[in-house]
Amino acid sequence: MSRIDSAINIDDLKRMAKRRLPKIMFDFIEGGAEDEVGLRTNANAFRDLRLVPRYYIDTAKREQKATLFGRTYASPFGIAPTGMAGAFRKDAELYLAQAAQEADVPYLMSGASNASMEQGAKLAGKNLWFQIYGAKNRSFQLDLVKRAIDLGLTTIAVTCDVPVSSNRERNRRNGFVRPLRMTLPTILEAMLHPAWVINYYRSGGLPMLGNWERYGEKNATPDQVADLFAKQTPDPSQVWGDIEAIRNAFPGKLLLKGVMHPEDARIATGMGVDGLIVSNHGGRQLDMMPSPLDMLPMIRAAVGPDVPLLLDSGVRRGSDIVAALCMGADFVMTGRATLYGATAGGLEGVKKAVSILQREIDLVMGQLGAVNLAALGPQYLLETVRAEEERRNTGAMVGRR
Numbered sequence: 001m002s003r004i005d006s007a008i009n010i011d012d013l014k015r016m017a018k019r020r021l022p023k024i025m026f027d028f029i030e031g032g033a034e035d036e037v038g039l040r041t042n043a044n045a046f047r048d049l050r051l052v053p054r055y056y057i058d059t060a061k062r063e064q065k066a067t068l069f070g071r072t073y074a075s076p077f078g079i080a081p082t083g084m085a086g087a088f089r090k091d092a093e094l095y096l097a098q099a100a101q102e103a104d105v106p107y108l109m110s111g112a113s114n115a116s117m118e119q120g121a122k123l124a125g126k127n128l129w130f131q132i133y134g135a136k137n138r139s140f141q142l143d144l145v146k147r148a149i150d151l152g153l154t155t156i157a158v159t160c161d162v163p164v165s166s167n168r169e170r171n172r173r174n175g176f177v178r179p180l181r182m183t184l185p186t187i188l189e190a191m192l193h194p195a196w197v198i199n200y201y202r203s204g205g206l207p208m209l210g211n212w213e214r215y216g217e218k219n220a221t222p223d224q225v226a227d228l229f230a231k232q233t234p235d236p237s238q239v240w241g242d243i244e245a246i247r248n249a250f251p252g253k254l255l256l257k258g259v260m261h262p263e264d265a266r267i268a269t270g271m272g273v274d275g276l277i278v279s280n281h282g283g284r285q286l287d288m289m290p291s292p293l294d295m296l297p298m299i300r301a302a303v304g305p306d307v308p309l310l311l312d313s314g315v316r317r318g319s320d321i322v323a324a325l326c327m328g329a330d331f332v333m334t335g336r337a338t339l340y341g342a343t344a345g346g347l348e349g350v351k352k353a354v355s356i357l358q359r360e361i362d363l364v365m366g367q368l369g370a371v372n373l374a375a376l377g378p379q380y381l382l383e384t385v386r387a388e389e390e391r392r393n394t395g396a397m398v399g400r401r
Contacts, residue, residue: 004345004352009360010316010337013353016344017088022190022197024174024182025088029339031170031284038283042314045291049323050382054369062371064361068106068308068331069155069253069274071126075358076373077321078106079350080312080335081131081157085342086114086207090199092342097124099338099350103358108157108333111144112229116210121151129155131257132246133162134238136231140215141242145249154252157277158243161258162234166285178230179223180206240267247272255310258285260295262302275308275330282313282335293327300328318360322368325376 007013018026032039066076079100085092093115100107101124108129109120120128130148135141148156175181190197208222209229216225247254256268257277265276278292278299292313300309311324312333321332334357341353370376378384 002345002348004341004348007344007352007356009356010340010353013337013340013344013349013356016349017340020193020196020344021088022186022193024176024186024190025196027170027174028084028176029082029088029336029343031168032282032287033166033168033284034287036170036283036287038280038285038287038289039314041289042280042283042291042293043316045293046314046317046320046323049293049327051319051323051326051364051368051380052382052385053367053380057369057371059366059369059371062362062365064358064365064373066331066373068310071154073106074104075354075361076325076330077315077332077334077357077361078108078129079338079354080333081108081110081113081159082335082339083110083112084114084207085110085339087200088339088343089346090203090207091115092339092346093120094123095342095347095350096338097121097128098347099354100124100127102351103354105354106155108155111159111211111233112209114207114210116213117144117147117151117153119210121153126152126154128153129157129255131157131159133159133233134235134242135233136235136237138242138245140212140232141246142249143215144211145246149250149252155255156246156250156252157255157257158246159257159281160238160243160264161260161279161281161285163236163238164234166281167287168284178227240271243268243273244271257312259299260289260292262295262298265299265302265307269303269307275310276303277310277312277333278329279312279333293324296324296327296329318357318362319364321357321361322364322376325373326378326380328378 064075066073079096093113097107097120106127106129107124108131111131111133117130132144175183206222209225212225212229216228253274255275256273258279259265259276278296280289292311308330310331311329315334324332338350338353341349368380
């Protein structure tokens with residue numbers, strides 16, 4: 001049995017990734033904004049939710065296929081964008097793309113990925129989606145849209161929740177900023193992870209931002225392209241008109257990622273956005289935001305039953321995915337879970353992360369009494385069961401009078 005095969009859950013892959021990476025790199029993956037209240041909020045939203053099972057239902061032939069935008073996937077989750085993944089393990093995004101193709105789930109490649117969307121499409125095919133950050137030079141974001149069209153990508157997502165850079169204090173303390181400031185303690189700690197250090201420098205050090213390379217000067221270094229990206233994004237001048245321009249330019253399915261307010265959800269769907277990703281950027285932007293899971297019912301009520309809603313942030317278990325579906329999501333995305341896998345074991349690690357989540361979904365559905373995803377819904381939530389029983393008991397008391 002390989003080391004990756006010994007992983008039982010996503011936390012096992014997380015521990016393996018932590019052992020492999022220097023602290024400065026692992027903290028970039030794991031950290032949030034400011035006091036990291038948002039990280040705990042996301043985790044606690046899932047931990048505080050309770051599912052109430054039903055029994056003596058034939059669930060011997062369970063299946064977890066999910067249909068989104070007319071395409072049926074093997075499972076109701078996909079791989080969320082995680083920037084700079086190639087810094088944690090060389091070619092990490094290509095492993096994510098290949099694993100997505102093999103597992104038949106979507107991979108939303110980050111706009112800050114080290115591999116390019118062209119490289120990802122060769123491995124993931126129609127399973128590749130692409131994420132776009134708004135740029136100060138609008139021609140860059142529209143060119144990214146054009147490249148996605150030329151590749152035949154069916155779905156892109158525009159991230160709206162990064163109007164300004166966030167205050168990620170872990171990164172600042174570690175010197176993981178632009179330009180990189182490596183302190184002596186950071187360098188000495190990194191030496192405790194020789195395998196990563198050797199691979200990092202053997203691969204040439206800081207990897208190129210593959211999607212932005214063509215927008216830099218001829219023969220620009222990875223550092224120079226990273227500086228260009230940092231100057232272009234975030235762009236606080238982005239407005240709804242920029243989303244409208246992307247909507248007009250892209251004929252496929254357009255998602256808006258990072259929606260947390262019901263009114264923003266109404267505006268987006270009113271201008272033709274095809275679906276929303278309810279997300280607080282994994283707790284990495286505004287620290288005091290509520291969890292996406294808590295906002296999901298309000299956003300569902302705002303847009304109605306027909307608009308596809310996806311959810312990310314804080315997803316670490318198959319039970320989290322099932323809970324989100326019961327709360328009104330149509331699909332779920334997870335970023336850190338698969339990134340732990342890629343960091344710990346490359347392609348094998350990503351495949352292990354996906355298989356862990358699929359197995360957990362299957363077992364939770366069997367425990368609940370749900371034979372397929374259509375059977376899931378609010379009827380399994382403790383809050384719904386309690387409200388229904390209170391209504392019934394109140395009616396019974398009135399009847400006795």
